[in-house]
Amino acid sequence: MPHQGFPRDLRLLNAGDFSYVFEQADLKVHGKGMMALARLSTRGHPRVGLVVSKKNVKLAVDRNRFKRLVRESVRLRQHRLPSMDIVILAKRGVQDIDNETLARQLHGMWKRLSRDALALSPPPSLANVTHGA
Incomplete structure (x- = not known):
């Protein structure tokens, strides 16, 4: 069974990591109460960062x-996620969504x-095919 932890190398840790994603996000996915920005990487594994502001979610709890819940979801699916840096932003109202729905x-x-990441990066076998008449 593959390792199911959530070590430091699966996290975006500093401002440079976050700005890398914010400046040129390859993908943007909206969900109820949240949004994900992602940028493809060559690290071989996903990295995730969270932005949850007091303005949007008042209570610390x-x-x-x-x-x-986001960290647990990433931890369980880390081996199926593509190699990309992902920032999850909490939007207003996310506190009203129950755990199962979230x-x-x-x-x-x-x-x-x-x-969407698969659509952005075609398989290497298709990239070398020439299209002739």
């Missing part, structure tokens, strides 16, 4: 619950990110 939303966002 709600901010912490959201972050915990988990389903995240699962759908991961699926859309994976699908």
